[in-house]
Amino acid sequence: MSHKQAPKHRNPLDLADIDDALSSEEKAIRSSVRSLLADQVDPYIGEWFEKGELPNVRELARSFGEMGLLGMHLEGYGCAGMSAVDYGLACLELEASDSGIRSLVSVQGSLAMFGIWRWGSEEHKQQWLPAMAAGEAIGCFGLTEPDHGSDPGNMRTFAKKDGTDWVLNGRKMWITNSPIADVAVVWAQTEEGAESGSNGIRGFCVPTDTPGFSAPEIHHKGSLRASITGEIVLDDVRLPADAAFPEVRGLKGPLSCLNEARYGILWGSMGAARTAYSTALDYAGQREQFGRPISGFQLTQAKLANMVVEISLGTLLALHLGRRKDAVGLRPEQVSIGKLNNVTKAIEICRSARTILGGNGISYEFPIMRHMTNLESVLTYEGTPEMHTLMIGQAVTGQAAFR
Structure with a gap:
């Protein structure tokens, strides 16, 4: 029986130490994506969202292409050929900035590029994939x-x-x-x-x-x-x-593409949840009521504790599905489990985080309301929660209940 003492270091954004399950290369990829987003997206994304625009999108796409983010999990034709876990970690960081930015990358790579890569002719692949991987074609x-x-x-x-x-x-x-x-x-x-x-x-x-x-x-x-x-x-x-x-x-063709995109979503939604949680955690430590920070009150701590538990569980689920996708592939119902659970939990986390900020939570000075409204779209695109529920139900019972 082991009686090893757990390390005392704790990261409130990764209380379960999930990072220990990642390789140094995976962490480096994640860090590179985060640095790019911190430089080219995060300072501007609030204004873009409020104005309802994505300026310089082609310049942004070329930057993503230079890093190898576009079709990064595909082999050949100028694609980076990285693992499913690498791609998932990138999606998490992309959506930690904004769901719309992750959508730009996942529609390009997991829907359009994957569709051509998996089902197109050799001529289609040669004509389009190198330019799309570079961000020169959308x-x-x-x-x-x-x-x-x-x-x-x-x-x-x-x-x-x-x-x-x-x-x-x-x-x-x-x-x-x-x-x-x-x-x-x-x-x-x-x-x-x-x-x-x-x-x-x-x-x-x-x-x-x-x-x-x-x-x-x-x-x-x-x-x-x-x-x-x-x-x-x-x-x-x-x-x-x-x-x-x-x-x-x-439908085999389009559904195979949708499963690729859904896989990215089950990672990405945890990025949006992480941003909402970290914003609420920082705010609770600074906001004082009744003479002390609100992070010292039991009900606030209960909200924060529930958030970090759900983020830990959702990220572990994403990592498990990513490892499995790299090893043997995923069945559609397994992707549905991830998408259904992680997006619904991410929305709950955003809503709870918003209450910690009170009225400030609806201000675009903070990212929570932006992530919350984005996730309402993520909840229903690439398969509504009802459809994913029925896909899981069919896998469990052997009975199709779609009609």
């Missing part, structure tokens, strides 16, 4: 439609053969990066499904300068304001035959 991912969010199998966007060409018509909604994108990965129904009675969804690599393609920006958002969001409108967009992804059919 991608977006067109799946969600105005009337079909959680039910993508019934999408109305349609790709019809005309000779050897494809002609696409339809509309996608809530598409991160679409107004500034150079290439869009678009999923559409085809005649293959209509003829066979099966799901004939196919993916297409669509240069955004193709005639008939437009991407009007969505304004008046109350969340993810430091993120560029738009529609995709396809009006007789004519593409050559080789624009279609050659092999994948049905």
Whole structure:
């Protein structure tokens, strides 16, 4: 039986010493990402959010590309080829700054780039991935439609053969990066499904300068304001035959991309939670009421203790799933466990942290309200909590309850 004395050093942001489970290389990657964000994002993100803009986005993308953050977990074609844990730690730091910044990186790398890397032709990969990895080209991912969010199998966007060409018509909604994108990965129904009675969804690599393609920006958002969001409108967009992804059919293609993005979210949400918790912890130590700091009162300590417990549990879950993804891969329900738990807990942490700041908690002088409103979007994109609950329920019971 071991009777070793635990080290006396304690870090209130990592009370469980989860850092001890990380390698020196993983810590170095995390530190590099944090330094970049501290220099290029953190001093400005509050103003960007309040104004509802993300200026110099291409300059920021190039900086991320130089660090290897774009498609960092992919191999070849100029991608960094780092581990799933490396990518997860980067997402945590990105979202500790802002969910919109993490969305820029994860839509680029886990949706658009992964879609091309996993399902595109060799020509698609050679044409787009090196430029996207460098941040010289921006991608977006067109799946969600105005009337079909959680039910993508019934999408109305349609790709019809005309000779050897494809002609696409339809509309996608809530598409991160679409107004500034150079290439869009678009999923559409085809005649293959209509003829066979099966799901004939196919993916297409669509240069955004193709005639008939437009991407009007969505304004008046109350969340993810430091993120560029738009529609995709396809009006007789004519593409050559080789624009279609050659092999994948049905929902397997887009859902595989969504699982990549969801993995980044389950890490990233813990970054937003950490920022809210650390802000509340600092504030509680400085704010005095009844003659002493409010951190000395039991109810405040209970809130802070609950926050650090949930952050510890959520980060451990993310690390476990990351190690498993690197070793053997993840099943969809395992990603759902992480996304459902970590995002809902992060929102609870932000709300509790806000109460410690009282009225100051709603001020944009502090980051908590910004993170709280951002997480309301993160909660429902890449799968609503209801859908993730049902995915877990199906895995547990063997019964599908989606319809």
